Amino acid sequence: MSLPELEPFLSWFQSNGGTIDLDAVGFKIFSAAEGGRGAVALKNIEKEQTLFTIPRSLVLSTDTSSLPEKFGLNDWKRRELDKGWSGLILCMMWEDAQASDSKWAQYLVILPTQFNTPMFWDEQDLKELEGTSVVEKLGKQDAERDFNDKVVPAIQSRPDLFPPESLSTYYSLERYHITGSRILSRSFDIERGATDEVSGEEELDGEADRSTGSAMDVDEDNAPAGVEDNSIQDDATGEEEEEDEEDAINVSMVPVADLLNARYGSENAKLFYEDKVLKMIATKRISIGEQIWNTYNDLPNSELLRKYGHVDVLPLQGRDEGNPADIVEIRADLVLSTYLERSNEAATTTSSHERIDWWLEEGGDDVFVVETNFDVPEAMISLTRLLYLSSSDWEKAREKGKPPKPRLDLQTSNLLGLVLQKRIAQYPSTIEEDKKLLKDEPGMPWNKYQALIVRLGEKRILNSTLQRLQTMVAAEKAKESGAQKRKPASQSSKSTTKKTKR
Numbered sequence: 001m002s003l004p005e006l007e008p009f010l011s012w013f014q015s016n017g018g019t020i021d022l023d024a025v026g027f028k029i030f031s032a033a034e035g036g037r038g039a040v041a042l043k044n045i046e047k048e049q050t051l052f053t054i055p056r057s058l059v060l061s062t063d064t065s066s067l068p069e070k071f072g073l074n075d076w077k078r079r080e081l082d083k084g085w086s087g088l089i090l091c092m093m094w095e096d097a098q099a100s101d102s103k104w105a106q107y108l109v110i111l112p113t114q115f116n117t118p119m120f121w122d123e124q125d126l127k128e129l130e131g132t133s134v135v136e137k138l139g140k141q142d143a144e145r146d147f148n149d150k151v152v153p154a155i156q157s158r159p160d161l162f163p164p165e166s167l168s169t170y171y172s173l174e175r176y177h178i179t180g181s182r183i184l185s186r187s188f189d190i191e192r193g194a195t196d197e198v199s200g201e202e203e204l205d206g207e208a209d210r211s212t213g214s215a216m217d218v219d220e221d222n223a224p225a226g227v228e229d230n231s232i233q234d235d236a237t238g239e240e241e242e243e244d245e246e247d248a249i250n251v252s253m254v255p256v257a258d259l260l261n262a263r264y265g266s267e268n269a270k271l272f273y274e275d276k277v278l279k280m281i282a283t284k285r286i287s288i289g290e291q292i293w294n295t296y297n298d299l300p301n302s303e304l305l306r307k308y309g310h311v312d313v314l315p316l317q318g319r320d321e322g323n324p325a326d327i328v329e330i331r332a333d334l335v336l337s338t339y340l341e342r343s344n345e346a347a348t349t350t351s352s353h354e355r356i357d358w359w360l361e362e363g364g365d366d367v368f369v370v371e372t373n374f375d376v377p378e379a380m381i382s383l384t385r386l387l388y389l390s391s392s393d394w395e396k397a398r399e400k401g402k403p404p405k406p407r408l409d410l411q412t413s414n415l416l417g418l419v420l421q422k423r424i425a426q427y428p429s430t431i432e433e434d435k436k437l438l439k440d441e442p443g444m445p446w447n448k449y450q451a452l453i454v455r456l457g458e459k460r461i462l463n464s465t466l467q468r469l470q471t472m473v474a475a476e477k478a479k480e481s482g483a484q485k486r487k488p489a490s491q492s493s494k495s496t497t498k499k500t501k502r
């Protein structure tokens with residue numbers, strides 16, 4: 001079973017060295033909730049069976065596109081097209097413009113031309129995401145800056161490669177965003193093949209994960225360096241360059257592998273790489289009729305929505321539904337501002353900022369991540385305790401280079417309870433309002449629904465974490481008052497004085 005739209009693509013793939021077991025792997029349209037177009041097992045597939053292999057020469061990256069070489073590698077680097085994703089985006093736009101002359105013509109036509117990721121949402125839909133960190137991570141402005149500062153001047157410098165009459169069709173800002181989203185939602189991080197060692201047939205060198213970066217970040221780790229044995233040879237040499245080459249992870253578009261959908265906890269196939277080929281291999285038995293899923297690393301709904309334009313909704317404990325991999329981010333500056341509000345600001349501001357600076361210098365987090373285990377992150381407890389340290393304890397901590405242990409005392413718990421409440425208040429609607437909306441408006445627009453699922457998942461985590469903390473505080477208070485009742489009066493008053501001082 002295959003899809004007519006994929007036939008020319010699959011023929012191209014096989015006639016260029018790709019192999020696929022079409023008796024075992026078919027392609028069909030699943031429901032939208034299951035990813036739409038995806039791969040299906042046409043017969044029972046055993047664990048470790050190879051589903052398809054992709055020669056490295058069919059992978060589309062800055063190593064395999066001929067654009068960087070034609071452009072001139074020195075100029076490519078001078079314009080920093082080897083940093084971030086702008087170089088790969090330009091290569092893909094250029095390959096698109098070559099139409100049938102591009103080696104990847106049959107591949108490029110099957111890629112999506114429209115996305116419903118928040119990058120393309122209007123203001124009204126984006127408002128539905130208020131309180132989540134999705135909007136601030138979109139990086140639309142950074143992408144536009146890269147386009148204007150790096151890509152446009154590069155294009156203008158070479159009318160022989162980028163004919164002026166092709167600019168509005170193939171090299172517009174809109175095409176730049178669409179190509180960036182193609183990479184964001186479909187690319188893999190692949191280690192470059194070793195140059196002088198050929199690995200054994202059965203021995204797999206490594207696993208290729210879905211790309212972790214963002215088209216909009218300038219992420220040096222993901223930067224295509226434009227150097228590879230089987231394609232572009234850079235003229236730059238030297239030890240530093242060799243080290244870069246050894247470590248380099250190449251963000252790559254991998255035909256066929258990117259036709260597999262993903263769902264939390266469902267992975268049954270994974271991409272492995274060898275020197276010359278990449279292999280999609282079953283990681284468990286797949287029964288006939290089952291979808292073949294590849295991992296996106298079990299991401300939270302906020303990241304699934306931002307990168308891929310969908311959310312995972314699965315049964316959770318109790319009667320709730322959501323994504324077990326959900327998280328909520330809490331910025332360290334919310335902890336600081338809550339602390340400052342509660343303290344005598346005039347006396348503490350300088351010292352608190354000094355402590356925060358030290359915390360960051362020592363490598364402390366500036367964003368804390370709360371997960372579905374509902375634990376307050378240890379680093380967040382430690383930072384709160386740092387703010388409360390007496391001057392002498394703060395000096396000692398600084399001398400030793402050690403922040404306080406993440407112990408939840410009453411004072412710390414109280415402040416963290418307030419921080420959680422303030423974080424919850426950053427969403428314009430309450431959890432009850434969201435749950436009601438979900439029940440009362442089952443046919444709401446898709447973007448609104450997805451945003452609702454993201455923020456509901458985050459609020460569930462915050463509410464449960466707060467409840468847990470409040471229960472602990474209540475138990476601690478009960479323990480303390482019990483202990484005080486049992487203590488002689490003199491000791492009790494001593495303890496009260498100490499508490500007031502804090």
Ligand SMILES: C[S@@+](CC[C@H](N)C(=O)[O-])C[C@H]1O[C@@H](n2cnc3c(N)ncnc32)[C@H](O)[C@@H]1O
Pocket residue numbers: 032033034035036037038185186258259260261262263307308309310311
């Ligand atoms: C790597 S591609 C997978 C193949 C894709 N369905 C196609 O037709 O080419 C990733 C895209 O597939 C869709 N997708 C994958 N898994 C999904 C899921 N569990 N639910 C909804 N959409 C999914 C999303 O649009 C995502 O951006």
